[in-house]
Amino acid sequence: MPRQPSRPRRRSYDQYCAAARALDAVGDRWTLLIVRELLAGPRRYTDLHADLPGVSTDMLAGRLKDMERDELVTRRRLPAPVSASVYELTDRGRALLPVLRALAEFGAPDLGEPRPTDAVRAHWFAVPLLRALEGTPGRVVQVTLDEGEFHVRAGDDGPAYGDGPAEQPDAYLRTDTATCRALASGELSLAEAIAAGRAELTERVRTG
Known part of the structure; x- marks a missing residue:
């Protein structure tokens, strides 16, 4: 054998x-x-x-x-x-989501400006943004950057985020990469970013 x-x-x-x-x-x-x-x-x-x-x-x-x-x-x-x-x-x-959130919080201050060799995907900001988006209207927030769109599910038991637009978002956030970096690191709160004109948050209009 x-x-x-x-x-x-x-x-x-x-x-x-x-x-x-x-x-x-x-x-x-x-x-x-x-x-x-x-x-x-x-x-x-x-x-x-x-x-x-x-x-x-x-x-x-x-x-x-x-x-x-x-x-x-x-x-x-x-x-x-x-x-x-x-x-x-x-x-x-x-169950590793809190681990990723902690790592993102730890690493956010070291992001700085993207290096020439850095790949960038819009949805890589999703996990770092979860903390900044807590307390936003609704549970699903669609985020639009120059690099693309993704959506996050704050406090949801399902996937923490999704690449691309959401089917039925509760709110829309439009901002840029630099502001995302500042939100992720805690340098800016979402309210401060909106007040400074660096982010725009709107709720979805519901009908019926």
């Missing part, structure tokens, strides 16, 4: 510590950025690769397998006529 190839040993810090156990699962390069993308909801592999500039196809495939093993993501086939599979976060994976 041919010998079965042994599976590679799972890398671990081998420390009886809750933080070390967490890093065993999410401490590898790209893992938390994949979580960031999937907080928007189910994504196809090609969509993930497009919004994670710099990751190789082999690296992305490997990380997704690791995350499936660790029950952070699951993969499912979309029903006909769509012939594609999507990855989505499990409850365990969605």
